[in-house]
Structures are given as C-alpha cells and as structure tokens.
Amino acid sequence: MSKTRIGVIGCGMISDTYFNAAKRFGNIEIAACADIDMEVAKKKAEAHENLFPAKTVDELLADASIELVINLTVPKAHAEVDMQILRAGKHAYSEKPLGVDLDQAREVMKLAAEKNLRIGCAPDTFLGGGQQTARKLIDDGWIGKPIAGTAMVLGRGPEKWAHAPFFFDYGAGPMLDLGPYYITALINLLGPAKSVTAMTTKGSETRVGGPDTVPHVYPINVTTHLTGVIEFQCGALITVITSFEVYKHGHAPIEIYGSEGTLQVPDPNTFGGPVRIFRNGYQDWVECPLSHGYTTNSRSIGAADIINALKSGRPHRASGELAFHALEIMLAFDKSSQLGAKVMLESTCKQPAPLPLGLEDGELDD
Ligand SMILES: NC(=O)c1ccc[n+]([C@@H]2O[C@H](COP(=O)([O-])OP(=O)(O)OC[C@H]3O[C@@H](n4cnc5c(N)ncnc54)[C@H](O)[C@@H]3O)[C@@H](O)[C@H]2O)c1
CATH class of the missing domain: 3.30.360.10 (Dihydrodipicolinate Reductase; domain 2)
Known part of the structure; x- marks a missing residue:
C-alpha cells in the first residue's frame, strides 16, 4: 500500500506519542515536523533519528508532497494553525479542542467546507x-x-x-x-x-x-x-x-x-x-473480552482514518463535526451556570460509525 505523506506542526510533549504510534499504520508516513521554534523541531527530528526532516512551518506547508498535517500546537493556536494548513490546501487533523470558543471552531469548519478539505480532531481514543x-x-x-x-x-x-x-x-x-x-x-x-x-x-x-x-x-x-x-x-x-x-x-x-x-x-x-x-x-x-484491537496508545489513528476515508469517500470518524458538537456541549456547562438555565444545543453530529471487527493492527476499513 502506498503511504500518504503527513506533516506534524507542534513538536512538544505529546508529539513523541504521535511520532511513535504513527509508525504502526500502513497508510501514513511522517514526512516532516515543524514548530514555531525551529530549534525545538530540529531536536525532535534528531530524537527520532532524523527519520523525517525538521522544517519551518512555511516550508512544511509549501511541501506539495504532504497531503495532511497533524496540528499538535497549544489549544489557543489550534484554530489559527488549522486555518494555515487548510489555506495551504492540505487536510488538517488537530489536537483537541477544535477551538477555544465556538467562533474559532466555526471559522475552521467553514474554511474546510469552502476548500473541500477534511478537518479532523482529537481525541481519537474512542x-x-x-x-x-x-x-x-x-x-x-x-x-x-x-x-x-x-x-x-x-x-x-x-x-x-x-x-x-x-x-x-x-x-x-x-x-x-x-x-x-x-x-x-x-x-x-x-x-x-x-x-x-x-x-x-x-x-x-x-x-x-x-x-x-x-x-x-x-x-x-x-x-x-x-x-x-x-x-x-x-x-x-x-x-x-x-x-x-x-x-x-x-x-x-x-x-x-x-x-x-x-x-x-x-x-x-x-x-x-x-x-x-x-x-x-x-x-x-x-x-x-475486548472485541476490537488498538488497545494500546494509538494516537494518530484519527488521522490515519481520514486517509482511508478520503480514498473511499466515506466520512471519517474523529471529525470536525463531532469535535464541534463536543465543544458546544463543553462550553454549555459554564453558559448554563451563568444563565441559571438549561442550554439547548444548536449543533448536532452523526454518531461516528463503529470500527468493524477483525481489523489487523495498523489497518483501517476502506
Ligand atoms: N502533553 C500531553 O500529555 C497531552 C496529551 C494529550 C493531548 N495533548 C494536547 O496536545 C497539544 C499539545 O500539547 P503538548 O503537551 O505537546 O504542548 P507543548 O507546549 O509541549 O507543545 C506545543 C508545541 O507547539 C508549538 N507551537 C505553539 N504555537 C505554535 C504555532 N502557532 N505554530 C507552530 N508551533 C507552535 C510550541 O512551540 C510547542 O513546541 C495540546 O492541545 C494538548 O491539549 C497533550
């Protein structure tokens, strides 16, 4: 199977988990990493035996061979970095939350729809x-x-x-x-x-x-x-x-x-x-007994799922729509408390399709 080249922006604490877990998926390969701090990106590439190069954010986004970018920056930067990725014509998969407020998240969803690009969001632990x-x-x-x-x-x-x-x-x-x-x-x-x-x-x-x-x-x-x-x-x-x-x-x-x-x-x-x-x-x-695999840390499975979803045209599971609905639910806790009232949610989403039984490790359905 040919592997889709993906980039990672944000080389902090959680990135090692992604770099290590991504190796198990047969459909993706890490092509480059980047960080707002170039020294951090270089150290991260070295820590992973330079299996992929460190680039500036602009260089990574200009690399035409990269189709999807995983955004592992801090929450306040998630929406802006997702927008940079989408503007560069690449699919985006972000760490959670999709934005720190609904306006930010809405902008990201709107741009992805306009560009006909996929937006995915952690967590993918489900x-x-x-x-x-x-x-x-x-x-x-x-x-x-x-x-x-x-x-x-x-x-x-x-x-x-x-x-x-x-x-x-x-x-x-x-x-x-x-x-x-x-x-x-x-x-x-x-x-x-x-x-x-x-x-x-x-x-x-x-x-x-x-x-x-x-x-x-x-x-x-x-x-x-x-x-x-x-x-x-x-x-x-x-x-x-x-x-x-x-x-x-x-x-x-x-x-x-x-x-x-x-x-x-x-x-x-x-x-x-x-x-x-x-x-x-x-x-x-x-x-x-557990009916499904992926029982150890598989962060990046949500991004790998996007790649298979793109090939067959099916919806991906850790979707922007799901993350947007989750964000509205979470923000509604403070809103309800401030209003002293029940908050009716405006968004909804489809329940993500379950994974089929019998997948091999590193495999996802078409
Ligand atoms: N650390 C964990 O255990 C953990 C677990 C699950 C999820 N997460 C999530 O992962 C994300 C990253 O967490 P972390 O702990 O790795 O944070 P971190 O602070 O260790 O790393 C974030 C990195 O992003 C870079 N960065 C920030 N803004 C940027 C921008 N605009 N452009 C490019 N790079 C930028 C920073 O320089 C830093 O190297 C967060 O959303 C966090 O909630 C973290």
Missing part, C-alpha cells in the same frame, strides 16, 4: 479497543435502552507541572483539557446531545505550583469544578463532573445505566479496557 467494545455492547443491546449514566474525571489537575498555569488558563481547565475524552466517548456511545444543565465554580482564585524548587503563585482563569447533566437525543441523561478540585474519589470513569443492566466503560483517555457489565440477574460484574 477508536480504541476499550471504547469500541463498550459501543458494541450497547449497540447489540446488552444493557437494553440507555436511560442514564455518569462520567467523572476528578483530580487536582497538573497544578505542580512546570507549565501548570497553561492548564488553569482559558482554553484549558478540567472541561476543555480532559472533557473532550469523556464527551466524545459519550457521543460515540449514545449519539449526539440535546441540552446541558449545569453549575460551575472554582475553589480559589490562585494556586501555588510549579516544581518544588521554584514554587510560584499563578491565577486560575477558568472554572475548576463543573457539574451538570447532558440530555442526549436518545433520551439518556448523563451526570458529568469534570474537576481539578478533588484529592481522591471512588467513581468509575463512565457508567451507563440501561433498562437491562449497567456498563462500566474504561477511562476514555486510554485505548484499552477494562469493560465490565452487570445484567439484570447477574450475581456480580463480568469483565468482557
């Missing part, structure tokens, strides 16, 4: 074996009709990391940084949503963080505890909490309560299991 198994169990009726559920991602946040302030600034926080995994997983499991009713708060205006040797005070510019209910179009009511205010808890990442049983869905920030089910009449949970 294509992992854990989430795909959970999806199959729901689709096959193992818990009956989904009625309700919970999605919880609770912790203190990366408050001690050297670049901690980034995670407590606009465009991040527990909802926009971690929410995309959970909300996208829920859309994959249940389909699109209809409304959000929520309340949000923060525990303090500042935090002290950074490495122990140089602790510093930084401002908290986002809400850090968001709690609410998403009403899905299928009727299911899912209670969601995303928080950077919690030291310890005992909740499962996601549970779906159906008319015939309960499904425990694995952490959607990973590709694996476990998936556990309790059906009416069981004595205890049963751990389900």
Whole structure:
C-alpha cells in the first residue's frame, strides 16, 4: 500500500506519542515536523533519528508532497494553525479542542467546507479497543435502552507541572483539557446531545505550583469544578463532573445505566479496557473480552482514518463535526451556570460509525 505523506506542526510533549504510534499504520508516513521554534523541531527530528526532516512551518506547508498535517500546537493556536494548513490546501487533523470558543471552531469548519478539505480532531481514543467494545455492547443491546449514566474525571489537575498555569488558563481547565475524552466517548456511545444543565465554580482564585524548587503563585482563569447533566437525543441523561478540585474519589470513569443492566466503560483517555457489565440477574460484574484491537496508545489513528476515508469517500470518524458538537456541549456547562438555565444545543453530529471487527493492527476499513 502506498503511504500518504503527513506533516506534524507542534513538536512538544505529546508529539513523541504521535511520532511513535504513527509508525504502526500502513497508510501514513511522517514526512516532516515543524514548530514555531525551529530549534525545538530540529531536536525532535534528531530524537527520532532524523527519520523525517525538521522544517519551518512555511516550508512544511509549501511541501506539495504532504497531503495532511497533524496540528499538535497549544489549544489557543489550534484554530489559527488549522486555518494555515487548510489555506495551504492540505487536510488538517488537530489536537483537541477544535477551538477555544465556538467562533474559532466555526471559522475552521467553514474554511474546510469552502476548500473541500477534511478537518479532523482529537481525541481519537474512542477508536480504541476499550471504547469500541463498550459501543458494541450497547449497540447489540446488552444493557437494553440507555436511560442514564455518569462520567467523572476528578483530580487536582497538573497544578505542580512546570507549565501548570497553561492548564488553569482559558482554553484549558478540567472541561476543555480532559472533557473532550469523556464527551466524545459519550457521543460515540449514545449519539449526539440535546441540552446541558449545569453549575460551575472554582475553589480559589490562585494556586501555588510549579516544581518544588521554584514554587510560584499563578491565577486560575477558568472554572475548576463543573457539574451538570447532558440530555442526549436518545433520551439518556448523563451526570458529568469534570474537576481539578478533588484529592481522591471512588467513581468509575463512565457508567451507563440501561433498562437491562449497567456498563462500566474504561477511562476514555486510554485505548484499552477494562469493560465490565452487570445484567439484570447477574450475581456480580463480568469483565468482557475486548472485541476490537488498538488497545494500546494509538494516537494518530484519527488521522490515519481520514486517509482511508478520503480514498473511499466515506466520512471519517474523529471529525470536525463531532469535535464541534463536543465543544458546544463543553462550553454549555459554564453558559448554563451563568444563565441559571438549561442550554439547548444548536449543533448536532452523526454518531461516528463503529470500527468493524477483525481489523489487523495498523489497518483501517476502506
Ligand atoms: N502533553 C500531553 O500529555 C497531552 C496529551 C494529550 C493531548 N495533548 C494536547 O496536545 C497539544 C499539545 O500539547 P503538548 O503537551 O505537546 O504542548 P507543548 O507546549 O509541549 O507543545 C506545543 C508545541 O507547539 C508549538 N507551537 C505553539 N504555537 C505554535 C504555532 N502557532 N505554530 C507552530 N508551533 C507552535 C510550541 O512551540 C510547542 O513546541 C495540546 O492541545 C494538548 O491539549 C497533550
């Protein structure tokens, strides 16, 4: 199979995961990397044995052999870099979120449509074996009709990391940084949503963080505890909490309560299991064998899926439409809290097609 050449813009922390995982896909090859800081790009290429060259962003975008570019820049730059990629006539696959607000995301979607180019967006963890198994169990009726559920991602946040302030600034926080995994997983499991009713708060205006040797005070510019209910179009009511205010808890990442049983869905920030089910009449949970592959870190599978989708003309799964809907849901938490009212969602999306059974590792369907 001929491999489609793809570029990567943004050579920071997560890029190694992409460079390593991309090797397993038979349909893509990394052709070049770039960063706003050329030295960072050069070091990254060297760290990967110069399997691909480091280029400036302009050089990478001018390379006619590159068809798709993965955007691994910081959230505030996602929309602008996506637009640069699209203006250069290339398909774009961005890290999450699609934009830090709906206006930004709308502009990206509009340009992609005008240029007839594909726009994809992380997370693609919902294509992992854990989430795909959970999806199959729901689709096959193992818990009956989904009625309700919970999605919880609770912790203190990366408050001690050297670049901690980034995670407590606009465009991040527990909802926009971690929410995309959970909300996208829920859309994959249940389909699109209809409304959000929520309340949000923060525990303090500042935090002290950074490495122990140089602790510093930084401002908290986002809400850090968001709690609410998403009403899905299928009727299911899912209670969601995303928080950077919690030291310890005992909740499962996601549970779906159906008319015939309960499904425990694995952490959607990973590709694996476990998936556990309790059906009416069981004595205890049963751990389900995973029906699908891609159970280890496969970030970039969303981009590889675009390449196969382009060849056959089918929709790609980690789509801009999905990411836009997820973004509207996430932003609706603060909006609902500020309004003191239920927010009816304006966007929708198609539930992404499940991956077929029996794919070899590195393979995707046509
Ligand atoms: N680090 C993680 O564990 C992780 C996990 C999953 C997803 N992500 C997401 O991946 C993205 C990148 O995260 P990271 O941790 O690698 O960040 P990072 O800060 O380590 O790296 C970002 C890189 O992008 C470059 N950059 C910024 N603006 C640019 C621009 N306009 N043009 C070109 N390059 C630009 C920076 O110079 C930097 O090298 C974020 O959206 C983040 O949410 C990160």
